Amino acid sequence: MTVTATAAPVTTPGPRPAHRLARWPVGIVAALVAAAHLAVAWRPGWWFDEALMLAIGRDHLDWGSADQPPGAPLIAGLMDLLAPGNVLVLRLPAIAATAATVVLAALIARELGGDARAQTLTAIAQGTGIWLAFTGHWVTPYTLEPLTWLALGWLLVRWWRVRDDRLLVALGVVVGVGAQIKFQILLLAAVLLVSVLLLGPRPMLRRPQLWAGAAVATAIAAPTLVWQALHGWPQLRMAPVVAAEAASLYGGRTGVVLGMVVSAGVMGSVLVLLGLWRLVRDPALSELRHLALATVVLYAFFAATIGRPYYLVGIYGLLAAVGAVGLQRRREAGHRRLRWVAWPAAALSAAAAIAMLPLSVAAAAPQVADTVVGSTVRAWEALPAEQRSRTGVMAGSYIYAAYLDVAAPGDALPPALSSNRSYGWFPPPGDEIDAVLYLGAGADELRPWFADVRPVGAAGNDATLWLATGRLVPWDDFWPTLRHLDVQ
Known part of the structure; x- marks a missing residue:
């Protein structure tokens, strides 16, 4: 009688039992x-x-x-x-x-x-x-x-x-x-x-x-x-x-x-x-x-x-x-x-x-935030009280806007605005706001929409403070055109 050998099936090694957690x-x-x-x-x-x-x-x-x-x-x-x-x-x-x-x-x-x-x-x-x-x-x-x-x-x-x-x-x-x-x-x-x-x-x-x-x-x-x-x-x-x-x-x-x-x-x-x-x-x-x-x-x-x-x-x-x-x-x-x-x-x-x-x-040192926020607060407080009631605070970069929101003491500033990143998709201000104190290297994004845009002081870290007055059209008409994702 002839015995025919059959090959053992080929198996792939599987997972080993787990050790105890060390x-x-x-x-x-x-x-x-x-x-x-x-x-x-x-x-x-x-x-x-x-x-x-x-x-x-x-x-x-x-x-x-x-x-x-x-x-x-x-x-x-x-x-x-x-x-x-x-x-x-x-x-x-x-x-x-x-x-x-x-x-x-x-x-x-x-x-x-x-x-x-x-x-x-x-x-x-x-x-x-x-x-x-x-x-x-x-x-x-x-x-x-x-x-x-x-x-x-x-x-x-x-x-x-x-x-x-x-x-x-x-x-x-x-x-x-x-x-x-x-x-x-x-x-x-x-x-x-x-x-x-x-x-x-x-x-x-x-x-x-x-x-x-x-x-x-x-x-x-x-x-x-x-x-x-x-x-x-x-x-x-x-x-x-x-x-x-x-x-x-x-x-x-x-x-x-x-x-x-x-x-x-x-x-x-x-x-x-x-x-x-x-x-x-x-x-x-x-x-x-x-x-x-x-x-x-x-x-x-x-x-x-x-x-x-x-x-x-x-x-x-x-x-x-x-x-x-x-x-x-x-x-x-x-x-x-x-x-x-x-x-x-x-x-x-x-x-x-x-x-x-x-x-x-x-x-994450506070120097930059302290400098730009302090300069912005001083410029804001220098505005006449009547003008502050109808002026918003805006930053060209979401970074500055976030610093203004979290580092400004108490109610020293109104909520920050920005057209950059997440801030650009937040609701724009109401039309009772007809002027903007703007923090950034330049304020060109505001010039088509305001009658006058002029520098009012330095904010440190290569930033300038600008005052834009005489809004020309409602915020809802131009705010969507300002939104952008790149940091300027």
Whole structure:
């Protein structure tokens, strides 16, 4: 009798069981990150985007604004309501979100089979990212966004490990909430969906819970998307504005391309690149290759469109987790050449991140706001009382307008006007206002609409104060023509 041998089926290595969460080391890293940001968050002054969030949340809250959703302004407004004018209280949610990303990144490493050492290295890489070190205590959309991106990544990796389809509904919740903070998460979700279609795991696409999650995301994001639609989709017009600003802010396309790597930090950059390589090459991670494809596509897209260097910050922790677990696998296989490198690299990464904190304090220093606001208040008070009753205060830039709104003492000034960014889509003043005290380098935008426009003083920081009098037509007739998104 002849026995015919049959080949064993070829199987792809799957996910390993998760280790316990390294609570103490990860918790210590998260606590140190929070403490570092708390150490500088109490300093007076606002980063200009933070001042905008506060101005919108306190005085202009709606389902959207020209260049961002309402999430960050809502948080800023609520914190200011709890403790008016207290910058430390204002910044507590941002610090909590930054510390939470450290824990989430470690949780992703855990889902990938990372032991305590891999989880801790991931936490350090996430906590010492250059961009988050610089911005991690400011209440801005780009500080809160990484938490939503990492939550999305953690849900994807956990679903890969445990195949619990309830996680797919949770994905929709995260995407919807993330869209109320920053719209880029919608692009991330779309690219991930296409990447799964191309590379798998395709069974995910057949799960009804995934499409239920998509419906949930749409429902949560709908109010701010409707606001955008009703106002002509100003957010879509931001792309060329961002590209035009890149030359002066980041050194153009080259600065953006390099910045999207450097922003991950010293250790983060290494682990991110290692994580990408491992996602492509490791058979055990074949069902997660869509994460590598999505990262590369987004990197190429943001490089081609000349976006911001921080646009990929939210995905660094996930890739760093893959890289840290890759180092663990080398260690488990007996490769020891890098055993003495990881911790010195972690120390160097922490030092680089700590060095960013004084720069952050300097960037949000109150001198500029104090100078321009003080000059504007003095010019306003110099006007006759009768003229002040029919005069508005306007700034050429949303930055100056936000400073006027949040830094002016008490009721020293009326609510600020501006045609720039979010301010341009706020309602114009009533027609009882027939004059404007204008803060900016020039006041050319007012000359067609006022009989007289003349300088009345310097405001510092290369700005001038102008008085425009004799409004010629109703505000509603010309205000829409002034709206613009570029910062002059």
